[in-house]
Amino acid sequence: MAIDASAAHGFRVTRRRCLGSLAATVVAMVYPCYGGPRWLQVTRHAAVINSTPLKAALKIQQSDFEGLRKHGEETYPYECCGVLLGHVHDDAREVRVIVHAINVRYDSPRTRYAISPAELISIRRQGREKGLDIIGFYHSHPDRPVQPSTTDLTEAYWFNCPYVITSVRKGKADITNAFVLVGSNEEDKHFAQEDIQVMTDSK
Numbered sequence: 001m002a003i004d005a006s007a008a009h010g011f012r013v014t015r016r017r018c019l020g021s022l023a024a025t026v027v028a029m030v031y032p033c034y035g036g037p038r039w040l041q042v043t044r045h046a047a048v049i050n051s052t053p054l055k056a057a058l059k060i061q062q063s064d065f066e067g068l069r070k071h072g073e074e075t076y077p078y079e080c081c082g083v084l085l086g087h088v089h090d091d092a093r094e095v096r097v098i099v100h101a102i103n104v105r106y107d108s109p110r111t112r113y114a115i116s117p118a119e120l121i122s123i124r125r126q127g128r129e130k131g132l133d134i135i136g137f138y139h140s141h142p143d144r145p146v147q148p149s150t151t152d153l154t155e156a157y158w159f160n161c162p163y164v165i166t167s168v169r170k171g172k173a174d175i176t177n178a179f180v181l182v183g184s185n186e187e188d189k190h191f192a193q194e195d196i197q198v199m200t201d202s203k
């Protein structure tokens with residue numbers, strides 16, 4: 001199932017409302033892939049939900065897997081981005097819903113992406129209403145290799161969380177891989193590739 005959160009909720013959640021109604025931990029969780037304003041960086045670095053690497057595979061249904069790849073084709077030559085909602089088990093992360101997001105990196109959308117704090121909080125709220133958590137993110141690399149860029153690593157803050165990347169060549173989705181952000185702090189964080197298990201649709 002794919003949801004276009006921006007179409008459903010737009011940007012009605014204002015920053016004031018976000019800060020006023022949600023706990024500081026939520027503030028720290030926004031901007032998963034963007035440096036953001038300096039005042040956010042202090043708290044965001046505390047957003048290490050679980051720094052223990054999970055030996056797992058990312059399980060995703062065929063329609064969702066194809067959906068996030070297609071999203072990269074639709075936004076070509078710009079990067080797409082979105083959120084993976086689901087559950088984390090002992091041996092797997094299970095994607096139940098992918099949510100398309102708007103790439104607000106308007107200065108360099110061909111090579112970078114960012115999800116606005118308002119949209120991310122809206123997506124998180126949608127997930128909770130369905131009993132789902134944010135368990136990962138996805139984006140595309142138009143005419144670039146599937147490997148995470150230096151910027152991807154610098155701007156990633158969700159430890160033990162997979163970042164799925166699809167290389168899109170001349171408008172067609174090519175390779176899709178998942179990379180989990182591991183490490184115990186900003187200095188030693190790095191990406192480790194994780195298997196993607198594409199499951200037969202059960203929806």
Ligand SMILES: [Zn+2]
Pocket residue numbers: 139140141148149152165
């Ligand atoms: Zn990237």
